[in-house]
Amino acid sequence: MTDMTVDDSAADRLESALSGRIDRSAMDTVANLAHQVSLPELTRLVHTTTPLQSAVLFRVLDKDGALAVFENLTPSYQADLIQNLREPEIADIVEGLDPDDRAELFGELPANVTRRLMSGLDAEEREMTTAVLGYPKSAIGRYMSPEVLSLHEDWTAAEAMEVVHSRIDGPETVYLLPVVGPGRVLLGVVSLRNLIAADESTVISEIVRDSISTHALTDREEASRQFLSHRLIAMPVVDEEERLVGILTMDDVLDIVDEEDAEDIARSSGSEPLDRSYLSSTIVRLVRSRIVWLLVLAVSAILTVQVLEVYEDRLDQVVILALFIPLLTGTGGNTGNQAATTVTRALAVGEVRVRDLGRVIWRELRVGALLGAVLGLLGFLVAGLVYGWAIGLVIGLTLLSVCIMAATVGGLMPIIAKRVGADPAVFSNPFISTFCDATGLILYFSIATAVLGLS
Known part of the structure; x- marks a missing residue:
């Protein structure tokens, strides 16, 4: 317990020293504190500080410590850090990497930097690294170790x-x-x-x-x-x-x-993944990872507004229908997202393949029907007791229909995405929510028109 407290305290002081002005005395302080901090804590600090601060910390680590920390960083962050290190320091680190890790790093660096670092390797290391770099980034050959004992x-x-x-x-x-x-x-x-x-x-x-x-x-x-x-x-x-x-x-x-x-x-939550830690990402980088998806979803949500505009006269006749819109759209989106998440995971682990499309649709249709029957019965009873049985019937039938539709679409979309070579996660939650909102409203007002005799 005492050692952990000392390590945490040293880590806090080291982080504070890195955040201040760096001069010769500050470098001495950083060096002394770095020797009191464990390797996991050093890795965390390098991963959560700016590349310039990380470079300062790297310069006080010995060769083995610097290599151990460097290997635990993501390739994109390694590339940022490389830009702030001196050539001899870079050469030592790159030489100590395995060929597959070195290839990942080179894939993130500018071509001229890569050529310079490659020229500093011995012939055998250069040959193995070149072999790995010859494969596409999406291929497993890019991540294998060519140095194999057979x-x-x-x-x-x-x-x-x-x-x-x-x-x-x-x-x-x-x-x-x-x-x-x-x-x-x-x-x-x-x-x-x-x-x-x-x-x-x-x-x-x-x-x-x-x-x-x-x-x-x-x-x-x-x-x-x-x-x-x-x-x-x-x-x-x-x-x-x-x-x-x-x-x-x-x-x-x-x-x-x-x-x-x-x-x-x-991507299932409507954003792009960060290529470095949250705390070391700039505000602009965080905004960039989210803004595109927000714009796409905002434009697609216009469809929902247009559906409401089409059925505006029905709402004028029975204003009470507006109260249930959040319930119905929320239920449809959640049901679709549940199905999409389940099928996306099944695709990822190999439990479901593209040729299983028919089986998945049939299963999700039955799951949606059972979920809809339970929720629809509950909605019918609650809405019927409060607002009248005609409204209760509209809500019950809509919940049944929305659940069947959302579960089927949620199970279908990831497989279609896989079939066309897209990322199933992209096709899941954000787009399914928007689709289910618009389609659910169409079902809702169609059922209300038929049951309540609206015109």
Whole structure:
């Protein structure tokens, strides 16, 4: 408890020192405080301060500490930080990164900076980094580690262990070892545990087992979800000819899934994801992430206003109908959003595929009918007792219809988005809410016209 209190206090004082004027004495203070702060706290401070303040903090960290903190930053924030570091400091950090992490960083930097940093790498590191950069940003090959320790099928366990010992410090992981044949064609994998347990004379081909692999051009989220669904510790990556080109590890998969989930959550609420922490984002960046969606939704909401204008004469005849508009539009939007969120998640984890469209529509139609029956009965009783049974019948039938429509549309839209190659999250909550508002009002006034005999 005492150590934690000291660390928190030092972190607060370090944050305060970084926020003030930085001169020689201030740099000494920052250096002294930085040595009292834990690595997670240093990472948090670098991630939540401005790039210039972060650069000041970086300059007082030793090489290992700076690299450890740098690896925990998002690529976009790494790129901002690079702009404020001196060339020797940048070279040391870039050289210490794994090829896949280095490729992510280079993807965020200007071309001239990337060329300069690439020229400072040795030939082997440059070749591996170039190989990863050759894949599209959306492909899993961009996030694999090309530095993979593979075994040949005709080696003995003793020979394989000798290779593992000699190259233990190079690869990102040695817990799962791909086995290759002629031309580096992937044959399977051997776990380090099984290799250690095998008799020294055992040939690798005798203990190899089938592996779950992915193609280097596979979409990064699809490959990551497959990785997690099979509870893997590593997964070989192959090219079109099934040749081993790299390996995907758990830390890379978790980063991808976190980024994709953050993007889905942001877009489902009508905004763009931030590429850096909230506190270190400028006001302009925060506004930019939200304004486009607000404008789109504002324009689309005009449809709802036009629907009300069309049925204005019905409202004049039965003013009481206006009281229930928020209830009905809110119920439709919430029902649609629930269905969309459920189906979007099912698509993400592979539980639902595009070809399941018919099954999803049929399920959501029944779910919507049951939800609508419960809410409609409740609405009929409450509204009927207070405003008369004719109004109660209008409200009950509208709730039933709106729930069926909203649940069906909510389940349908993410699959359509997936089919046309769009992000299902974009098609979900914001647009579904607007669609259900307008369509729900049309259903509401149509039912009211029929039941109450309006003209």
